Amino acid sequence: MSVESSHTAAPAQPSPATAHVKAGLARRYAAEKRFRLYGIIAIGASLAFLAMLLISIVSKGLPAFSQTFIQLDVPLDIDTLDIDAETAEAVQEGSLPASELRRANYNGAIREALRERFPDVSGRSDRRALYKLVSTGAQYDLARIVMDDPSLLGQRQTLWLPTDDEIGALVKRGADLTQADTLSTRLDDKSIAWAADLDANNEFDVRFNTTFFKNGDSREPELAGIRAALVGSAYTLLITFLLSFPVAVASAIYLEEFAPQNRWTDLVEVNINNLAAVPSIVFGLLGLAVFINFFHLPRSAPVVGGIVLSLMTLPTIIISSRAALKSVPPSIREAARGLGASELQVVFHHVLPLAMPGILTGTIIGLAQALGETAPLLMIGMVAFIVDIPQGITDSATVLPVQVYLWADSPERAFTEKTSAAIMVLLAFLIVMNAVAVMLRKRFERRW
Amino acid sequence: MTTTHLLIVATVLAAVSYFAGRARAWSVARENGGIRQLHSLPTHHGALVAIWCFVPALLLVVVWKLAEPVYIGNIVNANVPAELSAGDERQIALYRNDVENLISDGDASQITDDGKRALGERLLAQRSSSSLALTLLALAAALGGAAFAYKRIAAPTRARHSVERVVKFLLVSSASLAILTTLGIVLSVLFESLRFFQQVSFTEFVFGTSWSPQTAIRADQIGSSGSFGAIPLFTGTLLISAIALLVAVPFGLMSAIYLAEYASPRMRNITKPLLEILAGIPTVVYGFFAALTVAPAIREFGSVIGLSVSSESALAAGAVMGIMIIPFVSSLSDDVITAVPQAMRDGSYALGSTKSETVRKVVIPAALPGIVGGVLLAASRAIGETMIVVMAAGLAANITANPLEAVTTVTVQIVTLLTGDQEFDSAKTLAAFALGLMLFVVTLVLNVIALLVVRRYREQYE
Numbered sequence: 012m013s014v015e016s017s018h019t020a021a022p023a024q025p026s027p028a029t030a031h032v033k034a035g036l037a038r039r040y041a042a043e044k045r046f047r048l049y050g051i052i053a054i055g056a057s058l059a060f061l062a063m064l065l066i067s068i069v070s071k072g073l074p075a076f077s078q079t080f081i082q083l084d085v086p087l088d089i090d091t092l093d094i095d096a097e098t099a100e101a102v103q104e105g106s107l108p109a110s111e112l113r114r115a116n117y118n119g120a121i122r123e124a125l126r127e128r129f130p131d132v133s134g135r136s137d138r139r140a141l142y143k144l145v146s147t148g149a150q151y152d153l154a155r156i157v158m159d160d161p162s163l164l165g166q167r168q169t170l171w172l173p174t175d176d177e178i179g180a181l182v183k184r185g186a187d188l189t190q191a192d193t194l195s196t197r198l199d200d201k202s203i204a205w206a207a208d209l210d211a212n213n214e215f216d217v218r219f220n221t222t223f224f225k226n227g228d229s230r231e232p233e234l235a236g237i238r239a240a241l242v243g244s245a246y247t248l249l250i251t252f253l254l255s256f257p258v259a260v261a262s263a264i265y266l267e268e269f270a271p272q273n274r275w276t277d278l279v280e281v282n283i284n285n286l287a288a289v290p291s292i293v294f295g296l297l298g299l300a301v302f303i304n305f306f307h308l309p310r311s312a313p314v315v316g317g318i319v320l321s322l323m324t325l326p327t328i329i330i331s332s333r334a335a336l337k338s339v340p341p342s343i344r345e346a347a348r349g350l351g352a353s354e355l356q357v358v359f360h361h362v363l364p365l366a367m368p369g370i371l372t373g374t375i376i377g378l379a380q381a382l383g384e385t386a387p388l389l390m391i392g393m394v395a396f397i398v399d400i401p402q403g404i405t406d407s408a409t410v411l412p413v414q415v416y417l418w419a420d421s422p423e424r425a426f427t428e429k430t431s432a433a434i435m436v437l438l439a440f441l442i443v444m445n446a447v448a449v450m451l452r453k454r455f456e457r458r459w
Numbered sequence: 460m461t462t463t464h465l466l467i468v469a470t471v472l473a474a475v476s477y478f479a480g481r482a483r484a485w486s487v488a489r490e491n492g493g494i495r496q497l498h499s500l501p502t503h504h505g506a507l508v509a510i511w512c513f514v515p516a517l518l519l520v521v522v523w524k525l526a527e528p529v530y531i532g533n534i535v536n537a538n539v540p541a542e543l544s545a546g547d548e549r550q551i552a553l554y555r556n557d558v559e560n561l562i563s564d565g566d567a568s569q570i571t572d573d574g575k576r577a578l579g580e581r582l583l584a585q586r587s588s589s590s591l592a593l594t595l596l597a598l599a600a601a602l603g604g605a606a607f608a609y610k611r612i613a614a615p616t617r618a619r620h621s622v623e624r625v626v627k628f629l630l631v632s633s634a635s636l637a638i639l640t641t642l643g644i645v646l647s648v649l650f651e652s653l654r655f656f657q658q659v660s661f662t663e664f665v666f667g668t669s670w671s672p673q674t675a676i677r678a679d680q681i682g683s684s685g686s687f688g689a690i691p692l693f694t695g696t697l698l699i700s701a702i703a704l705l706v707a708v709p710f711g712l713m714s715a716i717y718l719a720e721y722a723s724p725r726m727r728n729i730t731k732p733l734l735e736i737l738a739g740i741p742t743v744v745y746g747f748f749a750a751l752t753v754a755p756a757i758r759e760f761g762s763v764i765g766l767s768v769s770s771e772s773a774l775a776a777g778a779v780m781g782i783m784i785i786p787f788v789s790s791l792s793d794d795v796i797t798a799v800p801q802a803m804r805d806g807s808y809a810l811g812s813t814k815s816e817t818v819r820k821v822v823i824p825a826a827l828p829g830i831v832g833g834v835l836l837a838a839s840r841a842i843g844e845t846m847i848v849v850m851a852a853g854l855a856a857n858i859t860a861n862p863l864e865a866v867t868t869v870t871v872q873i874v875t876l877l878t879g880d881q882e883f884d885s886a887k888t889l890a891a892f893a894l895g896l897m898l899f900v901v902t903l904v905l906n907v908i909a910l911l912v913v914r915r916y917r918e919q920y921e
Contacts, residue, residue, distance in 0.1 A: 032811070039813055046815035050717025053710045054730055057789075060782045061737055067752050068744070261633035269630065282637040288836065288906040289899065290843020292870055293644055296895040299877065300647035322640050329637075355623045383741025386845035389874055412743040412846075419747045419850060427751065434744050441739060 068438075072431025078220035078233065079179035080171040081145060081209060083124040085153065087163050091120045094164070102161045109158040117150040117157070121172065129205060140202050144209075146173040148222070148234040171216060176233040176425040178206050182215045223432065227398040228414065232425030235418070237433050239397045243313055243408030244382060250317020250404060251381050255324050256374055260363075262325075263332035263370070268358050287326035294323045295390025303391060310392040311407040319387050324377035331373025335366040340459045368455030375448040379441050385412040411437045465520060465594060469601050473513040476605040480508030483612050491614045499619035507618040510625055511608035516601040523593050534585060538578040558582065648899060651892035658886045659687045664893060666690065670856035670867075672876060672887045687890055689897070691856035695866030699777040699848060700841040702862055706781025707841075708834055711788025718789070719796040720818055731793075738786040746850030749779035754851055761863065771853035771865040780847050784837045791836065795829025795916065796822060828916035835909035839902040845870040869894045 025033070089099045093116040101107040125141050126132070132141050149172040156170065157163055174182070177198050181188065188207035196203075209215055226236030262283075270276040298319035302308045308315050339362050347357040388394075393409050394417065401408035409417070411433060418430040484504035488494045494501070535555050558579050561570050567579030612618075656664070667688015714734065718727050754775035761768030768774075799822050807817040823830070853865030854875060876891040 039816070043813045043815045046818070047717070047721060050713050050721060053713030054717055054734070057710055057714055057734055057737065057782070057785050058730075060785075061733065063752075064740070064744070064748050064782075067748065071751075258633045258636055261630045262637065265627075265630035265634040269627065270634070279634050279637055282641045284910065285903060285906055286637055286640060288839060288902065289644065290839075290845070290870070290902055292843065292845045292873055293648070293895055293899050293902075296873070296892060297640075297644045297647050300651055300892070301643055305647075325637065325640070353619060353623060355626055379739070383739075383743070385741065385743045386849075386870070386874070389849075390877055394878055412741050415743050415747060416846065416850065419743075419750065430747060434747065437741060438744070441741070445739065 068431045068434050071428055072433075072435045074180065074183050075223060075428040075432030076220050077183055077217050078222060079174045079182045080216045080218055081174045082169060082171055082214040082216070083121065083128065083145070084167055084169050085120050085124040085172075086127075086167050087120060087157065088165050091123050092116055092157075092164070093119065099161075099164050103164060109161055112158050112161065113154060115154070115157070117153040121145055121149055121153060129208075132205075137201065140199065141205065143175055144178055144202065144205060146175050146179075146233045147231055148229075149173055171218075173222065173233055174215070176231070176423070178202065179233060180425065180428075181206065182210065183217055223429070227400055228396055228409070228417070229398065232421075232423050232429055235426070235429055237411065237414060237436060239400050240409050240411045240414035240433070241436075242400050243393070243397065244410040246313035246401060246404050246408060247316040247320065247388075247410055248378060248382055250314055251320040251324060252374070252378060254318060255321035255328055255377065258321075259325050259328035259374070259377075260332055260370060262329050263336055264358055264363070266329070267333050267336040268362065269354070283326050283329055286322075287330065290386075291323055291384055292386040292390065294319050295387030297322070298387060298391045309405050309407075311395045311409075312405045313393075313401065313408050313410075314404040315391050316388050316393050316408075316410065317404070319391060320381040320384060323384065323387065324381045327377040327380060328370075328374050331376070332366070332370045335369025335373065336362060338369065338459070339365045365457070368451050372448045372452045375444050375451070379444040379448075382410075382444070383412055383437065383441060385416055388413055389416075411440075461590075462520060462524065465597055466517070469513055469516045469597065472516075472598075472601050472605065473509040476512040476609070477505040477509040479505075479605075480609055480612060481505030483609060484618075487612055487614060496614050498615050498617050499622075503618040503622050504612050504616070506622045508605055508608040508612070510622065512601050512605035514625075515604040516597045519597050519600050520593065523589075523596075527589060531582065531585065534581060535578065538574075538581060540574050644899065648892050648896045651889050652896045655886060655889035655893045658889070663687065664689055664890075668858060670872070672872070672890055685886060687886065687893075689869075689894065691858045692867060692869045692872055692894065693897075694858050694860075695773070695852070695856070696842055696868040696870075698773050698860060698862065698866055699780065699852060699868055700838060702774060702777025703780035703784060703841040703844075704834065704838060706778055707784040707788050707837055710781075711785045711837075712792050712830065714785070715789040715792035715796060716818055716823075719793050720814065720822070731790075734786045734789060737783065738790075740783075742783065742844060742846040743850070745779050745783050746846040746848075749775050749847055749851035753779055766863060768863045769853070769865040771851065771855075772863050773852060773866045774862040776848050776851040777862065779851065780841055780844055783844070783847065784840055787840060788833055788837050791833030792826070792830050795826040795833070795913075798829070799825045826916075828912050832909040832913035832916070835905050835912070839905035839909070842905075843870065843898060843902050845874060849874050869898050873898075 089096055094112065098107065098111055102109055102111055122138075122142050125144065126138070129141060132138055152172055153170070156168075173179070177196055181196060181198075181203075188203055188210050198206075206215075222234060223236045224241075225238055226234055227239030229235040262279075266276065266279065270279075298315055302315050302318060303310055308318075343361055343365065344357050347361045352360065388410060393413055395407050395409055396417070397407060397409045415430055415433050415437065418426045418433060481501045481504060484497065484499075484501035485494075488497050488501065491497070497504075535558075536551065539551055539554055554575075558570075558575050559582075561567070561575060562579040562583055565583065567576055567583050570576040570579055664687050667686060668690045669686045669688045670691045671686050673685050714730075718730060722730065754770060754772060757772060757775050757778075758768045758770055803821055803825060804817055807821045812820070848868045848871050852868060852871055854867050854871065855865050856867050856872075857864055859866060873891045873894050876887055876894075
């Protein structure tokens with residue numbers, strides 16, 4: 012009881028200091044809550060930016076993965092195709108190669124088919140508008156079909172051919188073609204009426220866009236593809252890997268295992284750290300001045316791009332390789348030395364294999380950076396308009412991010428969706444590479 | 460044989476000599492009563508023979524290829540017409556180029572000009588004999604080297620030491636490549652910049668306020684002089700970088716604080732990698748997003764509230780760049796915040812402060828040097844960033860502090876100057892290198908300061 016009484020005996024009035032603290036408590040708790048909220052807002056906003064970026068690109072890019080086809084009844088007789096009868100016969104018998112048919116007038120056949128489908132259309136400008144329903148690339152598709160099977164000559168064939176990008180976009184969107192005035196398009200009402208007629212008869216079909224993955228660049232959006240850029244990226248990345256991986260691993264081994272503590276080693280380390288932060292465009296200037304103007308290596312070639320990118324990724328790979336080597340415990344080295352291994356045997360037989368997963372993870376992340384890099388490649392002329400698939404490391408080529416840059420500059424609206432689609436492909440590759448890196452780390456990482 | 464073929468042959472020979480050397484070492488071991496009698500392992504002996512095969516041949520090819528142009532240059536100089544040899548080197552180079560083009564098909568007999576035909580034939584003959592001689596000498600060097608090392612294989616030969624010395628040399632030279640790269644950057648950029656400053660004075664470049672790099676192709680063209688005052692580019696770069704930092708620092712820092720001090724481990728594990736994705740997205744994607752989504756949106760918004768916004772406003776490029784460097788700021792700040800010793804926080808709690816008070820009055824001041832270092836690194840990244848500004852910022856060189864107007868940056872101008880068709884020696888092209896030099900120096904200084912600050916700070920608590 013005495014304890015209790017001593018409590019009640021305590022001054023009923025709190026000390027001035029406590030009162031002061033109590034008075035401020037509500038304000039301080041509110042400040043605490045606000046501060047927390049700022050943090051949540053910061054993270055939420057950053058993630059919202061990320062989501063916005065991805066959603067805007069995916070929503071713009073998805074249509075590019077499908078392509079609209081039009082059904083046409085194409086007359087493949089030799090008069091329309093403008094082939095002389097002997098050649099046609101010789102090709103059908105196999106005495107002449109099918110490539111002899113390359114020069115035929117496939118465009119004429121497609122136009123004939125369109126005229127037959129819409130017999131009422133007359134007048135030059137109307138007909139020209141009518142021809143524009145079909146992509147200018149349709150003739151190459153038709154040529155391929157005929158050259159693959161010359162026996163089609165002289166017959167009529169019902170074929171699906173790619174449409175022009177404007178009308179194709181409307182059909183893909185599922186727009187109501189009968190309501191011409193509600194559509195935002197640069198097509199005139201007549202073309203839309205024809206399209207509506209075709210649509211009503213189910214003569215349009217939307218399919219997966221294989222052209223996008225099979226073709227090189229083109230001025231026509233519906234014919235433009237990323238194949239050339241993908242191959243260019245593959246060559247460039249191959250060179251980057253072949254050059255940067257061995258050199259980076261060797262540097263890391265030297266710095267981590269052998270380097271004496273002296274000025275030279277310090278200089279090397281400072282250099283590596285600084286190179287990691289040099290703006291990428293400066294590496295492009297180096298490539299231009301040294302490899303192209305001084306060593307006269309070919310412009311726009313993956314080999315130069317690969318060299319420049321490998322110089323750029325070297326610091327990244329070196330730094331992560333050193334971390335991987337450092338994480339191998341000294342007892343491994345001591346055990347190997349105890350069994351009589353030489354210094355190099357210790358490293359190459361024991362330390363390096365144990366550090367390999369970490370080194371590979373760093374390499375993949377470095378290569379992923381290189382894959383997304385654009386600026387230095389602009390400097391060495393890899394901004395070319397590349398239609399043909401590059402055949403080697405010295406051919407003119409472009410890479411995926413540069414293709415994105417080039418398409419983003421094109422005025423045609425259909426290129427916007429191509430750009431977004433190319434970005435999606437690029438991001439897919441980056442995601443795969445990073446996923447592999449994460450997997451390697453998870454699967455092989457050892458805690459000593 | 461071309462050099463490539465020669466090197467391939469040398470590689471094959473080296474592979475063969477590796478196996479031959481290894482086999483010989485085994486047989487030596489058997490004669491001496493087991494492998495233990497050898498000083499080095501058979502693989503070491505094999506590797507040594509391969510090295511002796513490949514390296515002399517390689518050195519010979521390199522020396523030859525360095526000396527050959529000099530020798531051929533002398534032939535050309537001795538064979539050009541008299542009126543040219545007195546003239547300047549460009550004339551000789553042009554003449555030589557002409558002849559090279561004529562003999563590119565390997566046949567000089569069709570050339571009509573007597574002097575050129577003589578030189579062409581001389582060059583062709585020289586080339587074929589040089590190629591033959593090199594092939595023979597290189598093969599001799601490869602085989603001779605291999606034979607020498609092969610004969611030396613014996614039980615006491617210290618092959619391992621030699622091989623390891625070579626491997627160590629390779630390791631050292633790989634590590635030194637970083638220095639070579641820096642040197643290459645400095646020299647190439649500096650060299651071209653010096654040529655630029657011969658044409659345009661340094662003070663005009665650094666203090667001039669008008670940038671219009673249109674040089675004339677002909678001397679009599681109007682408005683041909685071109686002006687290379689880089690101040691508008693510097694202010695433009697600063698404006699866009701400042702906007703980027705205004706976005707990135709608050710968002711990055713607050714995310715880092717929340718993740719380090721408040722978030723549960725689970726949330727941290729999910730949120731951190733998601734934020735890192737922002738850093739992994741290629742800059743060209745941000746450029747596309749800025750140019751096609753953000754810039755029109757800002758313009759639209761501006762017109763709704765009655766502001767005229769340029770379609771290439773600094774705000775769009777800067778804001779998107781800021782988003783890009785959020786993870787950069789946040790991961791660097793996260794590192795330094797978690798490095799602040801727990802004892803300091805505990806002391807603060809014991810005095811009755813709330814968590815946010817601890818963060819603001821204890822943790823952040825303690826971590827401030829590291830955070831400043833991180834912000835400096837982020838600034839250097841923003842200044843050197845290229846694709847976002849190339850795609851979303853303009854080309855107009857305005858001096859303005861208004862983020863709604865179009866400005867241009869150093870990197871944009873480098874790209875514009877170098878992607879056009881221009882003679883390499885023109886002031887226009889060389890200006891790009893002068894800008895590159897500025898960029899390199901500024902980012903280097905920022906990085907060095909940042910690294911020093913971070914390092915000094917780390918030492919305090921470790």
